[in-house]
Amino acid sequence: MPTAAAPYTTVIGLEVHVQLLTHTKLFCGCPTDFGAPPNTQVCPVCLGLPGSLPVLNRRAFELALRAGLALECRIAPFTKWDRKNYFYPDLPKGYQISQFDLPFATDGSLEVVDPRGAFPPRRVGIIRVHLEEDAGKSMHDEAAGTGDSRIDLNRAGTPLVEIVSQPDLRSPQEARAWLTELRLLLVYLGVSDCNMQEGSLRVDANVNLHVPRGDGIAKTPIVEIKNMNSFRSVERALAYEAARQWEEWQETGIEIGKAPKQTRGWDDAAGVTRAQRHKEESSDYRYFPDPDLVPVTVSDADVAAARGAMGEPPTALRRALEARWGISAYDADVIVNQGRDVVAYYETVAGMVGAGKPASNWLQQDVLRTLNDRGGTIAEFPVGPEALADLVGRVARGEFDTARGREIFAGLLTLGRPATPADVGTAVAALGITAVSDDDLVELVRDLLAANPKIVADVKGGKEQAAAGLIGQARKKNPNVNPAKVRETAIALIRGS
Amino acid sequence: MQPCELSSTDIVAAVRRGEVSAERVATAFLDRIARVDGSINAFLAVDREGALATAAAIDRRRRAGEPLGPLAGLPVAVKDVLCTRDLPTTCASKMLAGFRPPYDAEVVARLRRADAVILGKTNMDEFAMGGSNENSAFGAVHNPWDLDRAPGGSSGGSAAAIAADMAPAALGSDTGGSIRQPAGLCGITGLKPTYGRVSRRGLIAFASSLDQVGPMCRSAADCALVMETIAGHDPGDSTALSAPVPAYSQLLEQPLTGLRIGRVADHFGAGLEPEVARGVEEAFAVFKAAGATIHDVELPHARYGVPTYYLVAPCEAASNLARYDGAHYGHRSTVTAGGFDSPLVEMYCRSRAEGFGSEVKRRIMLGTYALSAGYYDAYYARALRVRRLIRQDYLDAFEKVDVIGGPVSATAAFRLGEKTGDPLAMYLVDLYTVATNLAGMAGISFPCGFTRGGLPIGFQLQGPALSEALLLRVADRFQHLTDWHQRRTAALPA
């Protein structure tokens, strides 16, 4: 929607390339490990040597199928392979094996909901999902001053799925949120590690503006932005590009169809998009069916197997956490966004404590914050879910208050080994925390009431909050008393007397 | 015993019985190559050392009583389109001059496991594109029956090697007739198996959906022997068929009584040389006398075979040959500047301009054009539709007959240079053979007579998918009734 701030609508479609989490390449048995010395993970097939033939890696197809199903796509019962022909030194065969007119998955969608309500829930259509092999990498050795280019073909033949969205996104913020949701989904599915630093997830964005005017809507020419290496870059690049197109539109008034689609690169350091040189080969890829590969038929059993291997996707998991543990949509979102391991951690704690909310608070405020500061994964976190559950349970039962609980938690982090419930007990004992019996508490409060007639009078007069004045005194006498219980007991005694 | 005059079957039997050593057999053929190949040019590389070492090892193992493979001691010449580990593999192209693959083609690996002895690599039309073997970057092959004539192509080197007794068996590849046509012109027997029956892994691709490796020998029985070794599923070739491989050489000796042979009237129209027609008709008579029946069948779309082939094959070839760009291996131009393009594009252009011969360039251009935006539907897609019609014709015909007989080529061997100036005339040499490949069927070619000038006449039998056992049997029975396949050329020293 155009607003006072932006008198146009930004229209965004995304093309996301995701590297599948397979051990081997799409059409040969070479490993796909990141960071190996150049050209050490290659064979005649991925080098495109004469006489070599591709053979489909079924595992890659299964993972792709999982992604297609999770994106609610229609799965083609029959899928073939096409050659996309173009010359480039990092493309050993002179063509890339891809899927052209019959992608294995089409017509899906993925919804993104912002729990803070920054934008309305947005269901973004998926035009297609297809499988293809990656190209290699050219390294232009300009530093050496020789002008030499070196080619590393380790990446050649790595399986990718390309996910193409409808132009349904309406702001850079939405685009970023949607990508975040997409990444989360793919990681949950075990389809990809989506590591952007290692190039496991790459994004191209198509963007233009819809400008309302008297006779309808004017559209600016579509620009494709490439080379964005983080979601933050995507958001910044799109914001920059929308503003740039708006300026250009005001100057030139050129509409879509009057100028060719432009490709621009994102310069993250300078914070600008720049026009890229037009590729000489243009876009005539002379696609045709690859005669070296037989078509793949996808049976109902294949689909069922892929569904079975999917697990609960994030959207369903958020709803499930809300329902199971009575936490807010916001809390469920935070937990689910941390990944499947954190969800499992949370559910263990909540289950043992028998309550979702305190488990959620401790997880978010203490565990995740510490994890953020220290780095590492939840699996390596020194306070395991059983130990945390023991601690949270004691707080919930009123053995001691949250502040005391935090002291104990901090102590557990310094053990230098994974903390157990036994460690919680030891820490409680070491701090001299013992449970105060109800009789002891009543006696203590009685003494305090006798010494504080004003408080007694205030409470009697209806000012219950006055009872809080007893808490500090009570803790001086016995640091183990539970503040809430002191307050409750005092009120009960005054009312009863 | 003169090993060079023995059949493949006899060589294997003699070596197994210890009547002759594998080394003596290999030496005899290697010596024959040294003596006569100067006038034929059938070989691009001869691996004398490797062949003798393999043969010696086989002899040692035989003497030690160790088990031997089914082709023990059989010398085999391999078309240079097939990769051979550490041996030059060039596809008769400058583009691949000096290329030594780090692997054997699956069929070569199978030959080695069966204890065959690889003699060397045979000449061919560059990247298997041609019908006369005149497109080799390393010179044309001469037909042993008349050194002024072409041996046919593209497996002309393999065919000539056998016709000149330089090898008892050879591998060829057949994309549109490249085994059957040179076999016909050189008076030997060549089998083009069903598409997918033999692995293409390590066969340097020309047109992937048409290419098929097959045996070329003096007789059908010899082809059956080699075929038993090279056929079969290969997990490394997704188009390879998994049907079990029959024991072809055990299935030859059944009479032809009741065999239904189809005859296509269109095969006997204008353009067929009368002498060839006579030879083919006499072959039909032989089959009839042996108890077979002859039936008229129609292949109405076969007349579109050549144009369809010259769309499908170049489209695939243009893509398959894109990898020869100067960047990774093979020929790279040393001239890298001076043009209008970027240095990279200049390197591509010059490397390909220098590396490829004109027929290869012609087909790359044809294929690139036919696949270009705006032309795909008019050419490539339409060709695929015609291809399906051609295939359906065959399926319909094989409801009525067991095999289809006819000429393999319209003429006997033509003169070198006779058709080189006219590509369209050259493309018609595949007239009778291309449809088999387009339909994915099997075919065999064997000699059925000689012209008055002493040139062999070839007979072609086509059969349904996986009919190799039948084709080999029918050809073998014919060869028991005739001796055309035993004739030897007098044009060469003995």
Ligand SMILES: [Zn+2]
């Ligand atoms: Zn590989």
